[in-house]
Amino acid sequence: MSRIYELRLITRVAQLYHVDGMKQAEISALLHISQATISRLLKRAEQEGIVRITITPPRGTFPDLEAGLRERFALTEAIVAECYEDREETILGAIGDAAGHYFETTVSDGEVIGISSWSASLLRMVDAIHPLKRARAERVVQILGGIGNPAVQSHATQLTTRLATLTSAEPMLLPAQGVAGSAAARLVMVGDGYVRATMNQFRRVTMALIGIGALQPSVMLANSGNTFDSEELHDLEARGAVGDVCLRFFDEKGEAVGGPLDERVIGMTIDELRAVPRVVGVAGGERKVRAIRAALLGRLVDVLITDKFTAEKLLAQPAP
Amino acid sequence: MSRIYELRLITRVAQLYHVDGMKQAEISALLHISQATISRLLKRAEQEGIVRITITPPRGTFPDLEAGLRERFALTEAIVAECYEDREETILGAIGDAAGHYFETTVSDGEVIGISSWSASLLRMVDAIHPLKRARAERVVQILGGIGNPAVQSHATQLTTRLATLTSAEPMLLPAQGVAGSAAARLVMVGDGYVRATMNQFRRVTMALIGIGALQPSVMLANSGNTFDSEELHDLEARGAVGDVCLRFFDEKGEAVGGPLDERVIGMTIDELRAVPRVVGVAGGERKVRAIRAALLGRLVDVLITDKFTAEKLLAQPAP
DNA sequence: TACATATCTGAATATTTATTCAGATTGGAC
């Protein structure tokens, strides 16, 4: 009989709580109703639809795209950055800044950070990070060999050392090529004490920062010399490769294609990467969409940081 | 530089909290941000207008009228009941039910309840109260003499005894007329042991339930014989009286008019009423609007229970 | 009617959230 009175009471309590900002205990005293009941009435207020909470995303944020990415690809987190034109250079700036902010606000004390080399996105990210936030990482581990053409070499090494400086962490470089000339040459390099020491840290990495590469190497990577001849690329393509992380190639489904090249790469393997608690992929751009989608399908990353154009493209194709 | 990233983060946190129903500690773990910061971000979300809370009053509730009454007349609480037609009988039913529900849900253990007699509203209220809620009042005190014409007598006494039964409280009746024939007659009655015992409880009353009367007596009151002749009524009118509570008359501003009649009434005085922590007035109807407004202006009640027609009329006239 | 089951309450308490605090950092003012 008293449903309408109850609804009135719920409405009144909701107003006092949400609009007037009163504490439940104050409302309890004012209305002569126990605090427990006030709490229950407030819960009812939401169930009855008397109180509704609306979230208005600010311009330049894309919760729907992010939710779409998280759901479609089972991501822990997706960050979609605003971006004014669909050009590679513009996108790099956008996702670099976004990744920098993500890193700053979510790195915890004592983390062991793994960072790939030869990634323009990561380079932009590190540029965007402010010097010294209060969080101090334990160490920054380079997870892909960084030696190459001296003209672009500095990029690879600086990525690790600058990030280490910014986080007051110990840098652990991987003084070796990304791709050795042969499996035998790789074994020689891996025999080096510094290289071994760094590689021994791989399993301690708590957060890995990686780019995602298309099969066609980026300009930077091509310039570095850590690349493959057209025969090798054709071989990879023939075996279904569509992209790579840390020069480990995977197919349309994100599954490793393996092959002889794997024996020449000095860096984290895909299995080692999967063992890292938080893998953050930073990538965007028309050229890379196919590779990124594959990496997501293969669950190679937990967190994706990208731009709105790439996000739309990743979601445009119906779920497999 | 990072305002947009912060807004994105705030939006994300707000979604996880308000939409997905996650705890701050869970969000903290998911996003690698401390719980303290999550709490601060949620506060910012409201300040920034990203999260908005809307209250939709159900049909048949009148938060605006209630707020208007509370503000205009400095009431602790106002309850406006839905009512389908502006007729006295219909209104009585509406406010009686509403008052019954109010009483049931807000009476606490151990209260001393004062209740006036000769009020049709209170009669309806008591009829609406369900037998025995778990709250048990200590006692129910009749605060206005209830003896009169035997034909309607039962109403007055039953009001007290029924309410006492419903609340498992001890009834304390006031076995005297509401209006004695003379000041001397009143003194005789007040000398009675029972009468004194009950009147001694007046200052212990924690909640008083009262009707509000227009100058022109109601049918029930007129029938009871506890009333005045036209000469007395004219005298009251001449002195500005517009209504009464417990047969204590007040003017347009709610101030007591006093006079010889006061010496003949057996019941709580206005000063005694003002000393009661919670005075609940139950009244409505065209005929009484002027009296109710005056009682409110005089701060004679803390809580008003009325109907939507009366509420609108009380608010229609601009604030004094 | 009697019984079992589902609901309801307030007090006590567990859980969750907001704030205080101390330590750093930032951004001016000079």
Added chain:
DNA sequence: GTCCAATCTGAATAAATATTCAGATATGTA
């Protein structure tokens, strides 16, 4: 550059809120 006030952070903790519990009461069922 150097200093100072303002701001920011996470850990600890105070405060607020939700839930458990026990006791009663409604409600449905035989």
